[in-house]
Amino acid sequence: MPPAPTASTGRRTGAPAVERPAHRDGNVLRWLAAYTLSMVGDNIYYIALSWAAVRAGSPAQAGAVMAVGSVPRLLLMLGGGTLADRLGPRTVVIGSDAVRCAAVLAVAALFWATSPGLWPLAVLALVFGTVDAVFLPAVGALPARVTSRGQLARVQGMRGLAIRLASVVGAPLGGLGVALGGAAAALGTAGLLMAASVPLLVSVRLRKPPQDAPGDTGGTGGPDGSGDTGGSAGTGGSTAWRDLVDGLRYIRRHRVLAPLMLTIALGDLGFMAPLNVGLALLADERGWGASGLGWTLAGFSAGAGAASLLLTVRGRLPRAGRTTAYAIIAGAVAIGTLAHVPSVVAALGVAVLIGLLTGLSGALCGALLQTQADPAYLGRVTAVAGLVSLGFAPLSMPLSAAAIGIWGTGPVFVVSAAVCGLGGVVTLAARDLRRVELPR
Numbered sequence: 515m516p517p518a519p520t521a522s523t524g525r526r527t528g529a530p531a532v533e534r535p536a537h538r539d540g541n542v543l544r545w546l547a548a549y550t551l552s553m554v555g556d557n558i559y560y561i562a563l564s565w566a567a568v569r570a571g572s573p574a575q576a577g578a579v580m581a582v583g584s585v586p587r588l589l590l591m592l593g594g595g596t597l598a599d600r601l602g603p604r605t606v607v608i609g610s611d612a613v614r615c616a617a618v619l620a621v622a623a624l625f626w627a628t629s630p631g632l633w634p635l636a637v638l639a640l641v642f643g644t645v646d647a648v649f650l651p652a653v654g655a656l657p658a659r660v661t662s663r664g665q666l667a668r669v670q671g672m673r674g675l676a677i678r679l680a681s682v683v684g685a686p687l688g689g690l691g692v693a694l695g696g697a698a699a700a701l702g703t704a705g706l707l708m709a710a711s712v713p714l715l716v717s718v719r720l721r722k723p724p725q726d727a728p729g730d731t732g733g734t735g736g737p738d739g740s741g742d743t744g745g746s747a748g749t750g751g752s753t754a755w756r757d758l759v760d761g762l763r764y765i766r767r768h769r770v771l772a773p774l775m776l777t778i779a780l781g782d783l784g785f786m787a788p789l790n791v792g793l794a795l796l797a798d799e800r801g802w803g804a805s806g807l808g809w810t811l812a813g814f815s816a817g818a819g820a821a822s823l824l825l826t827v828r829g830r831l832p833r834a835g836r837t838t839a840y841a842i843i844a845g846a847v848a849i850g851t852l853a854h855v856p857s858v859v860a861a862l863g864v865a866v867l868i869g870l871l872t873g874l875s876g877a878l879c880g881a882l883l884q885t886q887a888d889p890a891y892l893g894r895v896t897a898v899a900g901l902v903s904l905g906f907a908p909l910s911m912p913l914s915a916a917a918i919g920i921w922g923t924g925p926v927f928v929v930s931a932a933v934c935g936l937g938g939v940v941t942l943a944a945r946d947l948r949r950v951e952l953p954r
Contacts, residue, residue: 536665536672537826541719545660548714549653550676552611555707557684558691559618559642562700563635565692566625571632579635583643587904590647595897596758598652603893607656608715610649615708617641622701650904654896658884659720663953667881668829674822674877678815761894770886771895773944777937778879779902781842784934785872787914788849788927789814795915796853796923806858813862817869818876825877835950838878839941845871846935853927875938878952885953 536542567576598606621638624630657669691700752760765771797807831837848868855861879899887895910930917926941947 535829536661536668539661539665542661542665542669542672544714545656545718546672546676548711548718549673550680551707551711551714553677553680554684554687555618555704555711557680558688558700558704558707561685561688562692562697562704563639565700566697567632567635569697570629570635575632579632579639582636583639583646586640586644587647587650588901590644591651591897591901591904592758592762592894593754594648595651595655595894595900596754596761597648598655598893598897599761599890600754600757602720603652603655603659604715604718604720606648606652606893608712610645610652611708611712611715613645614642614649615705615712617645618701618708619705622698622705625696625701626698650900651893651897654880654883654900655889655892658887658889658892660718661721663885665829666884667831667834667878667952668826670877670881670884671822671825671827673880674873675819675826678819678822681815758894761891762898764888764891765895765898768886769944769946770882770950773940773947774879774882774886775898775902777838777842777941777947778899780937780940781872781875781879781934782903783910784846784930784932784937785849787910788852788930789868791911791915792853792918792923792927792930795918796927799923802858802861806861809858810861810865813865814869817866817871818873819869820866821870821873822877824874825881830952830954831878832951834878834882834952835941835948838875838882839938839948841871841875841878842938842941843935845875846931846938849934850928850931853923881952882947882950886950 564576564580567579570576571579594606617638621634624634657666657673661669687703688700691703695702765775793810794807797803797810800806802810825831845868848864848871852861852864852868855864883895883899884892914926914930917929
């Protein structure tokens with residue numbers, strides 16, 4: 515006899531469930547629309563902030579305003595991840611977007627009414643950076659609650675495409691807003707886009723976390739991942755500090771996540787300096803000019819966008835651990851090659867390859883974080899990964915700039931490539947990470 519249908523689904527227990535692809539899931543698309551609007555607003559905000567700071571003060575003062583926001587982001591991000599796990603990622607994202615929107619619109623109104631100088635910009639940067647420390651881990655933890663594990667790799671690709679789109683659309687919109695109405699218009703546009711993302715986020719339905727802990731091959735146990743939409747951390751009278759320590763211990767003992775964090779750290783340390791500071795110095799050294807720099811950066815963005823599109827279309831790639839390692843190592847070779855190409859055309863081709871390989875490895879690392887972490891710890895796991903990428907890795911940029919001034923671009927690019935490639939070596943050396951697969 516055929517198996518009977520279950521009471522909960524009405525389907526026969528022997529029939530495989532059909533999983534809806536993420537790009538056809540209205541719930542995922544609402545989340546993606548909200549995320550894209552928020553990211554476009556972010557891009558406009560940073561352009562408006564930098565322009566207003568330059569107009570209101572000296573270059574040094576403008577640089578200080580832009581740096582103010584990075585301090586709370588660096589110091590508070592681990593706490594932000596803990597908060598996302600305790601309250602639930604959607605609650606934190608909605609609250610963070612609302613606060614960011616209110617702060618940006620308040621300063622926009624102030625600039626519309628008067629010329630207040632630098633102090634409101636510094637306050638805005640401080641508030642924005644503080645809220646970002648909570649917003650970023652929650653944003654990273656939310657995809658696991660809006661789609662199934664089998665679709666998380668595809669969602670990472672979709673998220674990558676949204677980031678590229680936000681950059682392409684946000685920069686011209688920010689420039690247009692500044693040209694037409696100054697800082698007030700640009701900041702107002704950014705705030706309205708952030709506001710538009712809030713009702714979309716409210717409409718997103720959350721999935722119940724799985725009862726098991728996927729990929730929890732070496733964790734310490736902890737929250738059981740029940741369907742509480744407010745997060746599982748903090749139960750049983752636990753304090754936020756204990757939750758934070760528990761999350762760090764969970765990562766340290768996890769046989770996939772621990773080496774993956776080291777891989778991300780080494781990859782970003784070797785990648786950020788050449789592509790942010792080094793490329794500008796290389797273009798100046800070779801006489802490529804601003805146009806050559808722009809074309810090379812465009813090539814990188816095109817390659818990264820192609821990698822995100824590939825993952826969006828395919829949904830998953832086999833042998834994810836090994837593929838990540840090989841992409842990192844090949845990308846590192848391309849980074850080392852970039853400093854020795856003879857022309858802008860060759861640099862453009864190498865930049866496309868770097869974008870493709872690093873975009874692919876970055877998306878796969880994000881997908882592995884999403885699928886291997888217990889949902890109860892995902893906010894803290896995302897916070898640690900974000901701290902490595904957004905907190906510590908940028909510290910290599912002034913060091914690399916100084917080294918290029920002494921030894922030139924060639925040796926520094928090669929050293930950076932070696933550091934980046936070491937991340938791939940770590941992935942291959944860690945057996946569980948090397949063998950890990952994305953869910954089907």
